[in-house]
Amino acid sequence: MKTKFLKTVTMSLFALTSTLAFAADNVVETKIFKVVPPQKANQDYLILALENGKVFKLSPEQKEFAYDLQKSINEDLQVKLTFKDEESAFIQSVELTEKYQLPTDIIVTPVAPSSSLAPMSRFSSYEGGRVNYDGFRPSIIPSMSVANQLFEEMPTNSKRRSQCFKRAHRWTYDMHSKHGINSMKIFVFYSERYMREYDDKWWFHVAPMVLVQEGSSYEEIVLDPTFAESPLAQQDWVNLTIMNKAPCREVDSYQEYESYMKSSEFCMLRKVSMYHFQPLDIEAVDAGGAKRTNWISSEISMAQRDFGWSLF
Template sequence: MWLVVLLSIFVNCAVFADVQLRTKVYDIDHGHDGEETLILLTSGHVARLKPTKNKTQNNFEQIKKAQQWLDVTLNAKNEIERFTVTAAASDLSGKANLVQPLPNEDYVPTVIPSMEEARAIFRQARYVNKDSQCFNRAHIWSYEWFVNNNVNSNKTWIFFTRRYIRKFKFEWWFHVAPSVRVMEDGIVKEKVMDVKYSRGPLNLKNWTDIFMRDDAVCPRVETYSDYANYPESGTCFYMRSSMYYYQPVDIESQETWGTMKPNWYDTEVKAAYLEAFDEVI
């Protein structure tokens, strides 16, 4: 029952206030004749442009090409109310933050010995009742479980197809949360630890059901292009990565350039603390 309540809150929370973001343009989906243009933001949000706004659409094409940062305000329908080009939100794009290619990623997730211990770790996670970006929350939860509990977690990513986004006017194009391996009834199982939208560790389907309005089963894909190249196929896909991967661009870079993330990066951790929890470290 509580999942239904959470879903209701998740679906309807946008009606109360505009959303203000500092973000970049990740991709632009022009749709078919008469369809609104979808602006996929690096924050995970899907912003909407009506078909008549050709000048604004051209502006966003230029902004995407230049990889500029934006201050964007979205209304309750996720339509763009206003936007301005702004200075970089942080130095995340600096050379000091580049990841060097590695031949292999030697990463072994921790197996937590029981569900009781997994629940205890889940309860340690900080929670702030504010709008924040999912990848920043996930990064700090994973980071603090690593520092405080010596737990190597994974991240589970769910990607929503353009078809699904248009059909249900969905607000996001991806969502991410940490996941951990837990020994349960003598079997190692993966449990999603989404402190924002659940009360404890969840099986994958129970987690995706919070966001899927059509009860879809999200198939697993091994490469980012399996999702990106088929935007109209199905409704959702999921992937797993190590805890070090911060944004979808990291997964894409691994496939395209072979760049693997073997560690935490100071600029990413600082940016995640600031955006998700208003904390400067």
């Protein structure tokens, strides 16, 4: 009888916990990056959310919510969105909340190369003139074996609902703070055409990228334990992140991204320095803001919390 009672109590507590978690999961607090209006009568609004990189939806009849979300963008406000359940992409209510501000708490991280990869502290820097590196000088990784070693070091124990940009920030920060490596990030942005044709839940993905020496030249290699089991060449990585394996056009500014967003392209690539955290700060720099040249402690903290701990 006692065993049966304990089993009943345990099951009841589990049900209560699941209900509470579910109740929290149908509310999302975020910043909206873009409202994409329908182009045809039977299409929905596509709502690009910043905090989790997801594509939410509004029906054509929910114009008032679309206006509210556009207002939140224009006035830099955060929003609270509710959904029927955690699996639904359709927004049921919209509440405008507090002002959103990009963090500015800059830190300069001391570099302390680890003994296991000590030679990497003596990496040379890329001296080429690629425009899309925007003056940033990434380190040169001497071989694919070293790139594989870096890949194996990357922790993958992030939380179930972690965001790709936070994982990428943690990984690039670790490479810099442990080994003195100046890495980059590669963003893939999906176009309106792709999101509508494939009903994709995400509007971007990002991962660390390094330059690996290949004879007298260098190859851009993506390190993404989220999707891959080893370092990958750029197009091989893109093929894992896009359903139709389409080639992605490379862009050098947010303005270019905007121009191709509604084109026949399926996706766009943007390469930036390791200091960039999310699409919003890339947009801010492209609009004339100061270039990112240092880490920001609050962003590092958010990235580390996705793995269950934080230094700041």
